[in-house]
Amino acid sequence: MAEKRYGAASAKKTSGSKPRKSGGSGTPRKPAGRKRARTKSRPKRKGLFGLIQTLLIWIYKLIWRLTVRVSILAALVLGAAVLVEYASLPDYNQLLDGRAKGSVTLRDRNGEIFAWRGDQYGGAVTAQSVSPYLKNAVIATEDKRFYSHVGVSPRGIASAVRINLSEGRGPLSGHGGSTITQQTAKLLCLGVEYDASVWKNEAEYVADCRRSSLARKAKEAVFALAMEVKFTKDQILSIYLNRAYMGGGAYGAEAASQRYFAKPASDLTAPEAAILAGLLTAPSTLAPTANIERSQARAATVLRLMREQGYISVQEERTAQANPATLSDVAEARAGGYFADWVMASGPEFFTSKTTEDIDIRTTLDQRIQAAAEGAMKQVFSDKVKEGSKAQAAIVVMSSDGAVRAMVGGRKTNVSGLFNRATQAKRQTGSAFKPFVYATAMELGYSPLDTVVDEPLCLNIPGSGEWCPKNYTNEFYGRVTLVDALKQSLNIPAVKVSESVGRKLVQRVATDFGIDSELIDTPALALGASESTLLEMTGAYAGILNGGSSVSPYGLVELRRKGDPNPMMEATGGIGERVIREEAAHSLVYMMEKVLTEGSGRRAQLPDRPAAGKTGTTQAARDAWFIGFTADYVAGVWMGYDDNTPLRGVTGGGLPAEIWRETMIRVHEGLPVNQLPKLEPVPQRQQQAPAPEQTEPQRRENVLQQVLRDLLGGGN
Structure with a gap:
């Protein structure tokens, strides 16, 4: 039957084959040629070049492994440091008013404000409550990538270092490349509060908070990252707007707005907002009460930055440039400076020069009479006194x-x-x-x-x-x-x-x-x-x-x-x-x-x-x-x-x-x-x-x- 099924040739071949060795599995063997192909290895380079290549590969693998491990370790350390700072950060509302001293508002006999002393604080504002012009002016001037970075901007730091070196300064001298978050961290003195037993005075404390070093920058970065974790971007910006010094004794946007323009920060126009944003770089020298022309020139730069970044149109910029902001009548008058100093000196120190609270003082000053006395002195000296004379006079x-x-x-x-x-x-x-x-x-x-x-x-x-x-x-x-x-x-x-x-x-x-x-x-x-x-x-x-x-x-x-x-x-x-x-x-x-x-x-x-x-x-x-x-x-x-x-x-x-x-x-x-x-x-x-x-x-x-x-x- 086998012959009939497979043919005679096949039957002979089967019957003439040798018996298999005992222990076989019955599975047909793989061709010998396939086994040889699998066991054949890639030819290795020999000589000096091969040795160098092997060494470089080994070094690369070692560096890669170390980098990965160090990066993981650094990330863990950084994360732990951020968590520690995060845990120590106080509530958002506690960070808005950062003054160590209170303010003194002086009013004339009619109840009108004529002078301020101490650290003025007009009250808490938020990024949403201030004028949009002010919010956008601050971002355009101080940190245009504020809403996209994580609190630290490597690109900004690198750019600042490059500029500082090109101008012949140290890498950390001059431009800081700090984000608004980092500036806020610095305003908070990295969470360190003033202690009279540690610093001789408040000025020394502030100077210590503002000093720059690699270690200080590192701490600042960690504190900034912790703030980014705990607070929203608008909350960080709000803290900044409330704590930033804006010249003239004004801390915060509301105080500065009232100080210079006699209006709330929510009503600021584009030219006015540009002046306040421009003060952040040099508040004392750029204060409009010190030099209105210099302040307006800085505001023009701020307006240009706002237009370049799309916050205002070309027409809005032209209108604002043609109509720069001016001081309010109260700020322009700056009446009774000597009188205000005398009242402050004659009152109790704990309610005047050393007050930690906000104080309101009504005085006897008559601003009309004050202006009369000042005008009379100027006229007589202008008409009757030789130019260049150093003679002085006083009036009461x-x-x-x-x-x-x-x-x-x-x-x-x-x-x-x-x-x-x-x-x-x-x-x-x-x-x-x-x-x-x-x-x-x-x-x-x-x-x-x-x-x-x-x-x-x-x-x-x-x-x-x-x-x-x-x-x-x-x-x-x-x-x-x-x-x-x-x-x-x-x-x-x-x-x-x-x-x-x-x-x-x-x-x-x-x-x-x-x-x-x-x-x-x-x-x-x-x-x-x-x-x-x-x-x-x-x-x-x-x-x-x-x-x-x-x-x-x-x-x-x-x-x-x-x-x-x-x-x-x-x-x-x-x-x-x-x-x-x-x-x-x-x-x-x-x-x-x-x-x-x-x-x-x-x-x-x-x-x-x-x-x-x-x-x-x-x-x-x-x-x-x-x-x-x-x-x-x-x-x-x-x-x-x-x-x-x-x-x-x-x-x-x-x-x-x-x-x-x-x-x-x-x-x-x-x-x-x-x-x-x-x-x-x-x-x-x-x-x-x-x-x-x-x-x-x-x-x-x-x-x-x-x-x-x-x-x-x-x-x-």
């Missing part, structure tokens, strides 16, 4: 109750932090002191019509020898009334009156009127040889105007925490105790009016209303004064050199009187004319009514007064 204007309405502490106005000649300079008062001599006489019952002999006089001063005062004209006028002696500013009569009524009593009257400076105890007291400040002298004259009661000059009316309706502190100045009788004060006002109408102060006369005052010139004309008043305001003017150089051709009746006149004309513009509270003396021969019967104490007092009159050289 106040009400009769001591409420200071204006203060100019030097020729430079619209400034702060400078030497205030109105409150800090103690100078000899000269003849401006004489009204207190005659106030003492009026209080003792003397009349302006009583007389004294103006004649050569020499007194022996213990320890100094003989002292012979002289009049300014070097002439003697014989018997003169007290009113004539004052209006002509005669020296010898003033010394005689002072010595007769009692030097100690004159000192007491002057001190009670508010002159707190030490008064000398020599006959030269009557001629103003003692030193005082312009503020003290003006306050003392206010006491004469108000009828003889002392005043304490004051500028602070009310101090309160922001948002608190109850004041923590109220005015401590104002009218005090009576110094001399009202009749005596009114008699003195009569005498001082004659100074302007007939005497040494004629150049101070006002064209439309009565005024009274007194000139003052010290030895060698080192100081020149004019202090006077109308029925409404008291004003004092001092002029001189800071180094006590004598003035040339200047007396109190000259330029100081002209500055006073110009100031008071502007101050009283539009005000009704009021009469001075004066009391004209009545000569004895004109008295009609008989004198009332006197008591024994009155008779003794009259005898004493008659003796004093005899010492003065006689009487009416």
Whole structure:
């Protein structure tokens, strides 16, 4: 059957084959040629080239393995560091206000803001609540890839290093290549809070936070990555917008917007937003209150960047460039810099210069009067003082109750932090002191019509020898009334009156009127040889105007925490105790009016209303004064050199009187004319009514007064 099925040839072949070896599997063997092909290896290179190739492959594999392992290890370390920083980061809302100090807002008598001190913070804003122009301007200027990077931009760092090296600086000096996230990390001082036991002061703490080094940059990068993990991009940008310093004492966009433009940050226009964004690179030098032109030039660059990055159109850029932002009226005025400094210095430090809270202070300042005083000084110096002169001047204007309405502490106005000649300079008062001599006489019952002999006089001063005062004209006028002696500013009569009524009593009257400076105890007291400040002298004259009661000059009316309706502190100045009788004060006002109408102060006369005052010139004309008043305001003017150089051709009746006149004309513009509270003396021969019967104490007092009159050289 096999033959029939497979054929004879096949059957023979099968029957003639050799038996298989025992142990076979029955599986047919694979061809020998296939086995040889599988076991044949690739020929190897021999010689030196082959050895080098093998070595390079080995090194490559080793480096690759090390790189992978090091990268994994570095990633683990970095991740752990980021997690540690992440865990230490406070809540988002706690990071918005980063000031170590509080702010002080100063308001004038009408409640209008005129100055700021301390670290201003206008309140929390967010990336969504500020003007879109501001948000886009900050991103375009500071970090155009803010929304795409992970907190650190290697491309930005590399670019900054390249620029720094090309400009000859160190790789970390100059451009930092920092993202907004890294800048925010730096503003947060990498989470390190100020500790007075570690740093000498806050400035040292800030400097330490801002220093650059490789280690510091590494920590900054880790902190930035942690912030990117914990906060959203808009939250990071919001922290930055609230903490960034923008010049003028303003921290944060809201404070800066209010400071420069008197509007909320949500209402900023493109030019205004460009100015604020431009401040971030150099807030102090680019602040618009310091140099508006420089600030506008920087804003033009910001606008160009915004247009290049598609945030504004070409037309919007052109419109903004053609209409640059300008300061608000409040910021432009920068009124009362000297006054604000004085109020800050006169208040308690823990509520002013060292406050950790936001404080609101209402003051006595009248911005209209402040502008009048500043304008008057500028005009007189421009018209009457030689160009290049370094002579200085100061002005104080106040009400009769001591409420200071204006203060100019030097020729430079619209400034702060400078030497205030109105409150800090103690100078000899000269003849401006004489009204207190005659106030003492009026209080003792003397009349302006009583007389004294103006004649050569020499007194022996213990320890100094003989002292012979002289009049300014070097002439003697014989018997003169007290009113004539004052209006002509005669020296010898003033010394005689002072010595007769009692030097100690004159000192007491002057001190009670508010002159707190030490008064000398020599006959030269009557001629103003003692030193005082312009503020003290003006306050003392206010006491004469108000009828003889002392005043304490004051500028602070009310101090309160922001948002608190109850004041923590109220005015401590104002009218005090009576110094001399009202009749005596009114008699003195009569005498001082004659100074302007007939005497040494004629150049101070006002064209439309009565005024009274007194000139003052010290030895060698080192100081020149004019202090006077109308029925409404008291004003004092001092002029001189800071180094006590004598003035040339200047007396109190000259330029100081002209500055006073110009100031008071502007101050009283539009005000009704009021009469001075004066009391004209009545000569004895004109008295009609008989004198009332006197008591024994009155008779003794009259005898004493008659003796004093005899010492003065006689009487009416």
